[in-house]
Amino acid sequence: MSILQDIASEEAELEMTPMIDVTFLLLIFFMCTIKFKTLEGKLAAYLPKDVGVNASDAEPMEKIDIYIRMEKPGHKVLSKPYETTKEEFPWNSIEDGEFFLVGHEVKYQVIRDTFKDDKDGLDKIRRKLADLHRADPERAVTLKPMQGVVYADIIPILDTVIEVGFTDVTFAGSYGQ
Amino acid sequence: MNLSKHQSEEMKMDMTPMIDVVFLLIIFFMLITDMTQQDLEVLTLPKAKTAVADEPDPKEFRPVINIRQTGVMVAKRETIFSPATDGSKDDEKDLMGYLVNTSSLMKTDFFDKEKKTGVQIPDDFLLIRADRFTPFHYVQRVMTDCGNTDVQIWKIQLAAGTEAKEKPTEN
Numbered sequence: 440m441s442i443l444q445d446i447a448s449e450e451a452e453l454e455m456t457p458m459i460d461v462t463f464l465l466l467i468f469f470m471c472t473i474k475f476k477t478l479e480g481k482l483a484a485y486l487p488k489d490v491g492v493n494a495s496d497a498e499p500m501e502k503i504d505i506y507i508r509m510e511k512p513g514h515k516v517l518s519k520p521y522e523t524t525k526e527e528f529p530w531n532s533i534e535d536g537e538f539f540l541v542g543h544e545v546k547y548q549v550i551r552d553t554f555k556d557d558k559d560g561l562d563k564i565r566r567k568l569a570d571l572h573r574a575d576p577e578r579a580v581t582l583k584p585m586q587g588v589v590y591a592d593i594i595p596i597l598d599t600v601i602e603v604g605f606t607d608v609t610f611a612g613s614y615g616q
Numbered sequence: 617m618n619l620s621k622h623q624s625e626e627m628k629m630d631m632t633p634m635i636d637v638v639f640l641l642i643i644f645f646m647l648i649t650d651m652t653q654q655d656l657e658v659l660t661l662p663k664a665k666t667a668v669a670d671e672p673d674p675k676e677f678r679p680v681i682n683i684r685q686t687g688v689m690v691a692k693r694e695t696i697f698s699p700a701t702d703g704s705k706d707d708e709k710d711l712m713g714y715l716v717n718t719s720s721l722m723k724t725d726f727f728d729k730e731k732k733t734g735v736q737i738p739d740d741f742l743l744i745r746a747d748r749f750t751p752f753h754y755v756q757r758v759m760t761d762c763g764n765t766d767v768q769i770w771k772i773q774l775a776a777g778t779e780a781k782e783k784p785t786e787n
Contacts, residue, residue: 455631462638469645472654479656480667481743481773486759538685540749584752590683591662591748593755594776598664610759610772 482597484582484608502579502609503571505596506548509587513543545592556592561599568603579607657682657690662748664776670743679718683746687754699754711758715767718742722769737768745775 515538545556549567554560571578580600584593600608659682672678682690689697689711696710722738742762746755755774762769 455635459631459635459638462635462642465642466638466645469642469649473645473649479661479670479775480664480778481670481775482664482667483741483771483773486762486770486772538749584756586753588752589748590746590750590752590755590774593752594662594664594748594774597774598666598776601666610756 482594482601484597484610486610502581503550503568503605504548504581504583505600507582507584507588507592507596508546508548509585509592510544510546511542512587513540515539516541540589543589543592545588547596556595561595564596565599565603568600568605572604576604577607578605579609580605581609581611583611655680655682655692656745657684659684659745659747659775661745661775661777663778667776667778669778670775677721677740678743679722679740680743680745681714681758683744683750683754683758685747685749687751689754689758697754697757712761712764712767715758715761715764715769719767719769737770739771740769741771741773742769743773743775 517538547554547556547560547564549564552567554564568580582593582597582600597608655678680691681696684690687697687699688695691714694710696714719738722740724736725739742758744755744758746752759772761767762772
């Protein structure tokens with residue numbers, strides 16, 4: 440009788456330590472893996488489909504060729520002095536440091552006309568492409584980046600081509616050309 | 617006598633508020649963590665007006681290749697291409713392997729959609745993200761490999777930053 444009374448009077452206690460451990464581990468995991476959503480978009484383009492093993496006998500269509508040529512390569516300026524980044528990331532070499540390109544210039548050649556890569560140049564390209572689009576909206580556009588151009592040189596022209604209304608945008612040229 | 621009684625009492629910390637706060641933090645992080653963004657490297661993208669907002673469906677297959685300023689390519693947090701720095705050959709074996717694997721996982725469609733005959737080729741997009749000052753020939757490198765007979769990816773998307781939309785002006 441006394442044993443039963445003892446059991447009944449005992450307070451049921453929940454062991455919280457493992458739960459707190461797991462909870463903290465979860466918290467650390469989420470804090471380490473968190474990446475805040477960035478505002479990002481994408482521009483669609485195509486690679487030549489009618490070449491190589493799948494070559495079709497489709498009629499050749501007159502395309503609008505846009506060449507992107509480098510005028511001045513510019514020079515690299517590290518966004519932070521190398522000595523500062525070396526303190527933060529001692530394992531990084533000078534090539535790993537994030538840099539800006541200063542004095543880098545390209546020119547866009549749309550069919551035969553050449554334009555600068557500034558706002559005025561892109562406006563002129565927009566007007567020219569709009570005329571071409573009005574004449575034939577189905578016409579394909581091919582972007583041909585030459586050696587020395589960087590990613591930021593391609594996006595504005597691709598953006599302009601899509602903005603005008605062309606939907607068939609293809610890339611040409613290959614690595615090392 | 618009273619003092620000795622106080623000394624024998626065990627100090628207990630009330631854990632309940634702390635557990636409450638920790639649980640709230642976990643719920644907060646679980647809600648705002650977007651696992652689809654884990655494949656995206658921290659890169660400075662050039663901006664574009666016509667860029668379509670990138671809102672991937674977590675259930676859908678979405679191949680992404682990130683290209684850093686140095687030309688190093690990263691997919692699923694693994695380096696798949698390292699350009700040679702000493703004039704030797706680029707370390708590229710993983711790039712082709714990644715593209716072949718990616719291509720095999722993509723939906724396919726007939727090369728000639730109207731005739732519905734012939735070879736079936738991958739019909740999904742490959743997202744290429746590069747830093748604004750990444751030499752474009754590294755992107756062309758991926759494009760060249762996409763044309764390989766074992767890959768045949770022909771639809772690509774180039775990542776760009778979206779510009780903040782201006783409020784419509786009232787006339």
